[in-house]
Amino acid sequence: MTPLKTILFSTTLTAATAAGILFAGNGQASAATTYTVTTGDTLSSISNKFAGNNDLVxxxxxxxxxxxxxLIYVGEQLTIDADTTASTTTQAAATTTQAPVAQTTTPVATTQTATPVQAATVTPAATTQASTTTTATAATTSSSKEWIAQKESGGSYTATNGQLIGRYQLSASYLNGDYSAANQEKVADQYVTSRYGSWDAAKSFWLSNGWY
Incomplete structure (x- = not known):
């Protein structure tokens, strides 16, 4: 099977992150830190890594x-204010002796409403050309989308790999419990539009990196 979304999204702490974190258990750090979001991360879990509680969310x-x-994305780089981390941890220790309770937040993919595209007004003489161009563009986009589907799952809506689901190997959290073919198609379009702008651009990225 080709590299899947886990490979796509799996990243490790950068050198700057490793240098920035001193003790994740007590939230102590000496400088601003860059953290790269990995699969399964939430702002709550990241805050706990740095401060031992949810105070940094x-x-x-x-x-x-x-x-x-x-809603955060795998691969996204976040700046963690280390001074805020130390200050928050110190203040919490001074005001309470009760152990902080970690709040678990499951990342939920929001449903993005596609912006309607206004049809261009063309003169009768240009109608045939515009129609031909639109058809060619749609065919290219459809071809790129199918190409990625075949690379990711062999085109199967029921393919799974850990928490990656379906035809486009999307994170289960993105699908929000609805694994139907219709929802997989809708969420895949939303994901590609927000991240790459088009399926053609997503295919180009896949060809360069082996994932999208």
Whole structure:
């Protein structure tokens, strides 16, 4: 089987991250740290790695302009403010002796509404040419999408690999429990549009990296 979304999204802490984290258990660090999101990460779990609790969720979201704290992407690089980490941990220790309770947050893929494309107004003489161009573009996009589906799963909607599901090997959290063919198609289109802009661009990335 070809490299799947786990390979796509699996990244390790960068050298800067390794140097930035001193003790993940107590949230102590000496400088701002760059952290690369890996499969299964949430802002809650990342906060616990650095501070031992959920106190950093809001500051991480604010520092990295994350509007939805339940949605982060594998491979995304986040800046963790180490000074905030140390300050938050010290303040928590001074104000309470109760052990912090880790909040588990499952990343949920939001449903993105595709922006309707306004049809271009063309003169009668240009109608045939515009129609031909649109048909050719749609055929290319469909071909690229099918090409990726075959590379990822052999075109099977029931293919699985760990938490990667279906025809396009999407994370189970992205599908939000709905593994139907229709939902797989919809979520795959949303994912590719938001990350690459088009299936053709996603195919080009796949050819260069072996995943998308």
């Amino acid at each position: 809001d500051s991480i979201a604010k520092n990295n302009s994350i509007s939805n704290i339940n």
